[in-house]
Amino acid sequence: MEARLTDRLMTAFFIIIILSTGSCENDLFLKFCGIWHHGKNPLSLNVGLSTGCSKFFVSANESSLSINGNITSQCRRFDVIPLKRYKLDSEKDIHFCVHWEPMLDQLMLQLGDMNFILCKPSSSPASCCTDLSDDTREPNASYGIFNGMIKGDLVQSQTITGYNFKGAETPCKELCEQAKQKGSDWTKSFELPCAEKSESEMEKGFSGTNVTSDYFHSAPTVYVPPAVKPDTTMKSKVVITFYKNNSLFQEGFKTSNLLNDVVEVTVENEVIVDLPKPIRMNFPHDVIPKNHARQCVSWDTRKDPWAVNWLPDGCETQTKGAKHTECLCNHLTYFSVLVHPNLRPVRHLLALTAISSLGCALSFISCIALIVFFWRNRRRSKEQSLSIHVGLAVSLAFLSLLFFLTAVLANVVGERVCVWVGALLHYATLSSLTWMGIQVFHTFWLVYVVFRPSPKPYMWYLIGFGLPLVPVVILAAVGGFYGMTQVVPEDDVANPYRMCWLKTDTESDKTFLAICLTNMTAVAVLVISGALMLFVVYREIRTRDEWQQKRVAFLSIWGLSCLFGTTWGLVFLEFGPLSDFILFLSCILNSFQGFFLMLRFCMLDWIRKQANGSVLGSTSSGSTRQHMLQASEKS
Structure with missing residues (x-):
């Protein structure tokens, strides 16, 4: 009985100790x-x-x-x-x-x-x-x-x-101190958000100083240059605050994230901008994966004081190996390093997006008008390439519609729906490129195989709409290629442009290989074959009397240059000082391609009507075949 009573008293004693220990801890958050x-x-x-x-x-x-x-x-x-x-x-x-x-x-x-x-x-x-x-x-x-x-x-x-x-x-x-006692090695594995402030006096003759944190393990090192000291004061104080694991700073990022370390640099009662010699901050970190990029960013508190807004403006990024990143910034605020999938930030993304949206909307309407035009005149026209023109118009209309809606769908629908939208957009792109390739081959057929009929229309439809299904189905079956992706604007890395497309944030090596084997290969083949076909057609018609007498041949060449993908070849020229110009030119020509297609047929139809010809007989491939037949009869 006494032993049982003793056990109960000991248990009660330990419970009291545990409760009293717990009650000493403050409820922090x-x-x-x-x-x-x-x-x-x-x-x-x-x-x-x-x-x-x-x-x-x-x-x-x-x-x-x-x-x-x-x-x-x-x-x-x-x-x-x-x-x-x-x-x-x-x-x-x-x-x-x-x-x-x-x-x-x-x-x-x-x-x-x-x-x-x-x-x-x-x-x-x-x-x-x-x-x-x-x-x-x-x-x-x-x-x-x-x-x-x-x-x-x-x-x-x-x-x-x-x-x-x-x-x-x-x-x-x-x-x-209470938080410190919770971990055995608190300085190395501290998980709670915390901060340490370091103050340095800047007197006359201040020559710069290096500051780091004694509180945190592997904290950034900050070099404050002499230019930080205001000339108007004899003595001032620079305050450097080291933040650790603050989830607030991560707001607004989906696939990207900041380092756990954030540094705030301020001078009391002063706003410091446009420093002639920048502040240098060395951020130590774990090894960054090769498929991720680093970018020094600062928090712009002027744009919206109620929100976190990280921008790269005023900062230069220098990688110092796999475990260190140095930031050189010409102003004072909060600083950190943004780690994001290795996507090249795009300049002028807002303007390019507006141009693309306008171009895709206009191209979709133009392609629909062309399809109606071809359908109404299908019986009057003896043009063998009519089915090819219809196929190209349909594929471009589908591509323009999906590209116009992809940003809206990426922000409204879930990830599963975005996978299907991304696959459809990829299919529409490959289908459009395939139909342009068919235009190239058909013109070659008409130039060199004059007296043989061209393949049946169902063959063109099978190739134009069926062949692009093969790589898309394979990638969809493997899985992990289609879904939500982001295009990072250079002026606002925290607010990327979302779209449903081939993923670039996961398994980027595999995705890059898929893009090279499908899109880039198709564009390269299309551009090379298109350029060769332009040369072939020009060589065949340059000696004709019609070249000087009529504009049909010239418009045919111009039409071929639009249809055979030479505009897509501009993506290979986007480098050097003209990169912005090439980027805008490529965006305009490719997004308005459906409109240019309609404009070409309208002009050719008008010219043919002026010459009292057939309605659709002046298409690029049709006029080429007609001229070749005339040349054969004369010979």
């Missing part, structure tokens, strides 16, 4: 989520934050969501933000989450798909507002917050006007 039930009025976000640690309120009504209270160490903010310009579905209830990290004095609101930075991260505040507990005494209401949850635990399922939190002020150094 707050994650409060809920659903905002609002009305149909214009919506707004109201922010009222000041320093202290007394009360924190999250409330909502028919038209506004409010974040108020005394919770921060340094941050003060009072704003009313209209939500009309943000992409929020105001017709439905909106899910939101409030994230509070006291060790960084950082507060973020996730509202729908948008993230609002209410308080930017700062370094090592003296006091932290922790142990925020629910002190709700708000009544039920028609509009407000329902399904309120704290760290995933449901607090209130009914709709109430708001939630009140009360906290306790704690020295931040104690919290860091």
Whole structure:
């Protein structure tokens, strides 16, 4: 009996010790989520934050969501933000989450798909507002917050006007020591977001300084040049803050990500830009895969102070082996290294996208008009290449439509649907190239095999629409090639252009090989054969009297240059100082190709009508065959 009683007392003693040990640990972070039930009025976000640690309120009504209270160490903010310009579905209830990290004095609101930075991260505040507990005494209401949850635990399922939190002020150094005791080697495997601030005085004659963190293992090294010191002050202070594992900085990235290390460089009460000698920051990191690229970026807080916006402007990237990246930047803000799939950033992507969209829309309409034109005149025309013209118009219309819609579909449909859209877009591209190749072969047939009939139309349809299916079906059967991909704009790497196409973010070597074996091979064969065919046709007709008397032959040559893929060959010339010009020229000629095709047939039809000829007898291959027959009869 005594032994049993002794065991029970010992068990109770250990439970008390465990509970007392747990109660000493502070509840560092707050994650409060809920659903905002609002009305149909214009919506707004109201922010009222000041320093202290007394009360924190999250409330909502028919038209506004409010974040108020005394919770921060340094941050003060009072704003009313209209939500009309943000992409929020105001017709439905909106899910939101409030994230509070006291060790960084950082507060973020996730509202729908948008993230609002209410308080930017700062370094090592003296006091932290922790142990925020629910002190709700708000009544039920028609509009407000329902399904309120704290760290995933449901607090209130009914709709109430708001939630009140009360906290306790704690020295931040104690919290860091508390976190340090949780890991055996904390400086090497620290997972919590944290920051360290280093301050350096810059007096007269300042010659530059190197700064690194003694707090974090493998932290960046920052060289501050003499040009950072303002000439207007005798003494100033440069503040360098090292951030570690802060998830806030990763906002907005899907396939790309930043390094865990972020450096903030500031000079008190000064805005420093256009430095004659840049700041040098050496970022150590793990080995970056060969199929990924590194790019130094800085956080532009001027464009939208409520959002994280990383840009490469003002920074130069220098790779120092597989484990080091050096950034040279001419201004002061937050800095880090963006790691993304090895895609070449595209200059002027917004302008190119606008041109492509306009060109594809116009080409689709033009191709549909051409198909109707050919169909109405199919009985009057004896043109043997009519089926080829129809096949090319159909393939170009399909390609233009898919390319015009791919960006919309990539942002609306899921990954599974995007796989099918990417496969269809690849098929449409190969089919268009194949029909252009058929044009090349058919013209060669008419030039050198004058008295033999050309193959039946069903043969052309079988080749033009059936042959491209083979590589697409093979790639789809293997899997992993089609889906969501991204084109990175050079001026805004954090907001890539999404489309359904061949994937470039995973298994890039295999995807590159697939692109080379399909698209690039088809383009190369098409360009070479097209150039040879232009030379052959010109050599055959340059001695005819019609060359000087009529413009049909010239327009035939011009039409062949558009149809036989010489414009696609511009992709091989995109280098050097004329790369931007070649890029825009290629974009215009290829996206408007359906329109140029219609324009060519309209001009040829008009010229033939002026000469009282047939409606469709002046097509490139048809006129070539006619001239060859006339030459044979004369001989």
